Amino acid sequence: MTDTTSETVHSATDLLFEKFGDAIQADDREGYEGVIVSSDQLVDVAQSIRDDLGYNLLTNLSYVDYLADDFFEVVYHAYRVPAGGPPLTFRARTPRNEAILPSLTGVWPSADFQEREAWDLMGIRFAGHPNLKRILTWEGFEGHPMRKDWREPFYEEDNKPFKTRWPGGEVDRAEMRVPYGMNVQYPAGFTVDGYSPEGDAALYAGLAVPESASGIGVQQIKTDQLVVNLGPQHPSTHGVFRMTVTLDGETITRLEPVMGYLHRNHEQIGERNTYLMNMPYTDRLDYISSMANNMAYAITVEKMLGQEVPYRAELLRVLMVELTRIVNHYWAIGFLLNDLGAFFTPSLYAILERELVLDLFEATTGSRMMCNYMRFGGVAYDLPPYIGGPAVKPGDRARELDTLQFLNDLVFERLPRSLDELDRLLTTNEVIITRCKGVGVLPADVAIAYGATGPVLRASGVPYDLRRADPYSIYNDLDFDVAVRYNGDTYDRYLIRMDEVRQSLRILQQVVPMLKETAGEDYWAGKRPYNVRVPVGEHYGHHENPKGELGFHIVSDGTANPYRYHIRAPSFINITPLEEMCRGSKIADAIIILGSIDIVLGELDR
Amino acid sequence: MYGVGILKGLGITLKHFVDTYVDDFKWGIRRYTSDEGFTARQGLETEGLFTVQYPEEKIAVPERFRFVPFLVVNDQDHATEPDADWCTSCGICAKVCPPQCIWIIRSTDPDTGRPVPQPKDFFIDIDICMNCGFCAEFCPFDAIKMDHDYELSDYDRTSTHIYNHAKLAKPLSYWQMIAPSRAEQERLSREADEAAKAARKRK
Amino acid sequence: MADPTPAIHNPDYPIPEELRNNIAITTLDRIYNWSRAKSVWPMLFGLACCAIEMIATAAARYDPSRFGMEVMRPSPRQCDLMIVSGTVTKKMVPQIVRLYNQMAEPRYVLAMGACASGGGPFKEGYNVVDGIDKFLPVDVYVPGCPPTPQALLHGFITLHEKIESQSITTVPWYRKGESEAIPVPILGPDLIDLRQASLINYMSTQTPEPPQPAAAAEEPVAG
Numbered sequence A: 001m002t003d004t005t006s007e008t009v010h011s012a013t014d015l016l017f018e019k020f021g022d023a024i025q026a027d028d029r030e031g032y033e034g035v036i037v038s039s040d041q042l043v044d045v046a047q048s049i050r051d052d053l054g055y056n057l058l059t060n061l062s063y064v065d066y067l068a069d070d071f072f073e074v075v076y077h078a079y080r081v082p083a084g085g086p087p088l089t090f091r092a093r094t095p096r097n098e099a100i101l102p103s104l105t106g107v108w109p110s111a112d113f114q115e116r117e118a119w120d121l122m123g124i125r126f127a128g129h130p131n132l133k134r135i136l137t138w139e140g141f142e143g144h145p146m147r148k149d150w151r152e153p154f155y156e157e158d159n160k161p162f163k164t165r166w167p168g169g170e171v172d173r174a175e176m177r178v179p180y181g182m183n184v185q186y187p188a189g190f191t192v193d194g195y196s197p198e199g200d201a202a203l204y205a206g207l208a209v210p211e212s213a214s215g216i217g218v219q220q221i222k223t224d225q226l227v228v229n230l231g232p233q234h235p236s237t238h239g240v241f242r243m244t245v246t247l248d249g250e251t252i253t254r255l256e257p258v259m260g261y262l263h264r265n266h267e268q269i270g271e272r273n274t275y276l277m278n279m280p281y282t283d284r285l286d287y288i289s290s291m292a293n294n295m296a297y298a299i300t301v302e303k304m305l306g307q308e309v310p311y312r313a314e315l316l317r318v319l320m321v322e323l324t325r326i327v328n329h330y331w332a333i334g335f336l337l338n339d340l341g342a343f344f345t346p347s348l349y350a351i352l353e354r355e356l357v358l359d360l361f362e363a364t365t366g367s368r369m370m371c372n373y374m375r376f377g378g379v380a381y382d383l384p385p386y387i388g389g390p391a392v393k394p395g396d397r398a399r400e401l402d403t404l405q406f407l408n409d410l411v412f413e414r415l416p417r418s419l420d421e422l423d424r425l426l427t428t429n430e431v432i433i434t435r436c437k438g439v440g441v442l443p444a445d446v447a448i449a450y451g452a453t454g455p456v457l458r459a460s461g462v463p464y465d466l467r468r469a470d471p472y473s474i475y476n477d478l479d480f481d482v483a484v485r486y487n488g489d490t491y492d493r494y495l496i497r498m499d500e501v502r503q504s505l506r507i508l509q510q511v512v513p514m515l516k517e518t519a520g521e522d523y524w525a526g527k528r529p530y531n532v533r534v535p536v537g538e539h540y541g542h543h544e545n546p547k548g549e550l551g552f553h554i555v556s557d558g559t560a561n562p563y564r565y566h567i568r569a570p571s572f573i574n575i576t577p578l579e580e581m582c583r584g585s586k587i588a589d590a591i592i593i594l595g596s597i598d599i600v601l602g603e604l605d606r
Numbered sequence B: 001m002y003g004v005g006i007l008k009g010l011g012i013t014l015k016h017f018v019d020t021y022v023d024d025f026k027w028g029i030r031r032y033t034s035d036e037g038f039t040a041r042q043g044l045e046t047e048g049l050f051t052v053q054y055p056e057e058k059i060a061v062p063e064r065f066r067f068v069p070f071l072v073v074n075d076q077d078h079a080t081e082p083d084a085d086w087c088t089s090c091g092i093c094a095k096v097c098p099p100q101c102i103w104i105i106r107s108t109d110p111d112t113g114r115p116v117p118q119p120k121d122f123f124i125d126i127d128i129c130m131n132c133g134f135c136a137e138f139c140p141f142d143a144i145k146m147d148h149d150y151e152l153s154d155y156d157r158t159s160t161h162i163y164n165h166a167k168l169a170k171p172l173s174y175w176q177m178i179a180p181s182r183a184e185q186e187r188l189s190r191e192a193d194e195a196a197k198a199a200r201k202r203k
Numbered sequence C: 001m002a003d004p005t006p007a008i009h010n011p012d013y014p015i016p017e018e019l020r021n022n023i024a025i026t027t028l029d030r031i032y033n034w035s036r037a038k039s040v041w042p043m044l045f046g047l048a049c050c051a052i053e054m055i056a057t058a059a060a061r062y063d064p065s066r067f068g069m070e071v072m073r074p075s076p077r078q079c080d081l082m083i084v085s086g087t088v089t090k091k092m093v094p095q096i097v098r099l100y101n102q103m104a105e106p107r108y109v110l111a112m113g114a115c116a117s118g119g120g121p122f123k124e125g126y127n128v129v130d131g132i133d134k135f136l137p138v139d140v141y142v143p144g145c146p147p148t149p150q151a152l153l154h155g156f157i158t159l160h161e162k163i164e165s166q167s168i169t170t171v172p173w174y175r176k177g178e179s180e181a182i183p184v185p186i187l188g189p190d191l192i193d194l195r196q197a198s199l200i201n202y203m204s205t206q207t208p209e210p211p212q213p214a215a216a217a218e219e220p221v222a223g
């Protein structure tokens, strides 16, 4: 299957060569694929890739700093939706000292936030971008931190492990090393006196009420347009997310998401880390579905390593990932209802089921949330003999639940029953129907243009699921359907999560008996080294996370640390069409539309 | 008919409310006092209220549970080497630790100046540690393990949150108590390793 | 015999036998602290992964209403306790300080997790504040990444102990005058803590020196 599909990519690039001639170059570096497009023709080529070749979803935009060769490279990965298959990779280069490229927002609106991120963190300007502001840091921040020659205040060495830890590991706190006793640094000659921060001036200027087209100034006719700020501390924004909305009465005319309040420099730390060290960090991306993040990262690196995974490990992975999907969707539904005003009752029921699944995670991996379960070539542990633990502390209550029995009961009885109950509790509730039906409609073509993936895309009638579209692991042998709904409104985004839970249960009901059969088989192949070296090259690997496509774009220079470690986070890109979905709705609907997208800040801000 | 959906939903909440009392009748006081009652309340057949009455009752954490690490040392009543470190100061845990929060000072022989396989001191900054368990997983000598004591809240961190060797060291019997079957497994595999080594030597 | 009476009416004052069932004598401190400790309202705001465990704690299994803490208020003016649950980033810290300034006294801060206590696994990052105690006075630290719900509950109990040890005569919020607000840091080229303004101005006159070797810093005592 892979052969025929890679042929389609080749014939596609052949077409490009024919049409654009010299503007296209094959990328002949070892381990790389795709084509290099000259920057002056980039927009035309992109147009042609989308319209002539049918790669209609620009999934990922990554940026790499080739310091030694003195250029930045922006890498684009485009997919065919809903047909599936491998990506078309194309890239453009720009010199480091004057980094500018044409913006692709006109071709793919999904490039919007990703280009802003590249500007913010790498300092690449995108000509023609409508709103090129900093996105993860703030206006006025000094420097572009993902550049290879930029150093953070607590900089120690380029790569871990640091040499100061062993054998002469005199302990110190990093803040003792810097003059301010805190994680800060200022440009030379900076003084506080006379400094005025830029603040949110640019943000509010962008949202300012425009002069009306007829030439009458707004001031003169005194309308009720006003700018409202929601967040970052707001109970219904699912973490530290902020949006500023312009309202006409109660109707939203403009909306701008503001993010970066949980920007934890994941990618920069990831480039200091070794490959294995990044595994527990991926737990903290989408912290509700850590298992799925592990999976995405593991399959990406395994692909680069050419590492095989034993069958039982695949089973265990699918088991954990699908349980995670169920937990995530329960959580999302519970908190969507919170946003609707059904404060906490549905969430409580959802969290109850989650707790039971977490008991399994905790007994298997050692942690409820930060599972850190997958390794390159398998998983860290087999299933435990029983769930529960020995009583040690005063007051400890021991439990001993046989794991296989537990799994059996969980996927054949408990979860189906609780799902039915949730269904009866919510689906036909008139308040929910009134509040959700027809709210925040996202048509299929808009969803694709804005790069939406996962349940958001499938609720708009596009049956695109990576488990089927670009199969990996053992999903090809499993029997399940890609859930799809057609209205693209908030209600359908609620329903699609219910459908997906049912499909996940179907998968689990096939996996659990197989787990019984393969008991005792190997679950981790290979030598289990802690310092893997990955062959030189580049790879974009992805996985159908509960929230959408989670991708890792990794560039290796052959050492033990990734040269570039870019994360394509589903929440980050699914939030791009938020303004489209909200425009014309009431302000109260913005909250539930956001809830129905199901974002998590850990991966939105990274 | 409008309102049926709402009524159905309310019925479900009512059922959840009643379920607790049904279970209370079924189990009586044993629901709260016996281990079986606790297991039933905290297992898959739980209906209704399922609160753990912390701190009177606590869910015992599983054997693989990870919180901050600790160092295994011999018991005090060990026949030949009481309190001896298992750690050989090989540095692997410091190398795999993702946020680099382990600091190890290797001992040196005062006479020859050559390194001695033993830590002079060992530090873990628990304000950085991400409880990932890599140190325990990759330690070749079973010398560092993940602790199960999660009740560590305190009023100050500057002087107490960098654990040194004295605070990290815990006897082997502690590990055998919190993770009996894993400790047993490790003992068996160590013995097997040693037997294999001895066999190789004899050849 | 263990004292069967709850701590609240346990004065050092003998009550006549016939009045024992009708009268409770207590000290003002005890009743004051008892009532405060049993109704600590946390603020409803979460920062990162730890917030998920905080929500799990607030749910049915661990049920903080047993401690009188189930009322989570989104408005800082109605809360007593700020749970800093997760990574504090530079971009977020002005808002956190502002929220803290808006809380009415007595107010408490609980740093949940490694990140809020001292930076956590992301400490080395350029946008991360290495511990909320750089800005706010923290009352209780709960280590862990993330602390499990039971660990957080233990943190709550630790906080209650602290509250119960305070005395009405010495607590700062009955002193004369207003308590000082913490200056809200501003986002310049990097985070600017206004209390450090003179240091920053002074450093700007110095020529940048090469970074000092790590070992030169003082060695913290481990306890």
Ligand code: SF4
Pocket: B086, B087, B088, B089, B090, B091, B092, B093, B094, B104, B138, B139, B140, B141, B142, B143, B144
């Ligand atoms: S890996 Fe084990 S033996 Fe080596 S230094 Fe760490 S604790 Fe000691």
Ligand code: SF4
Pocket: B069, B093, B096, B097, B098, B099, B100, B101, B102, B124, B128, B129, B130, B131, B132, B133, B134, B135, B136
């Ligand atoms: S648990 Fe992980 S973060 Fe903590 S000391 Fe061990 S390796 Fe380091």
Ligand code: SF4
Pocket: A284, B130, C048, C049, C050, C051, C085, C086, C087, C112, C113, C114, C115, C116, C120, C121, C144, C145, C146, C147
């Ligand atoms: S302490 Fe750990 S779990 Fe908590 S916010 Fe920080 S990284 Fe997340």
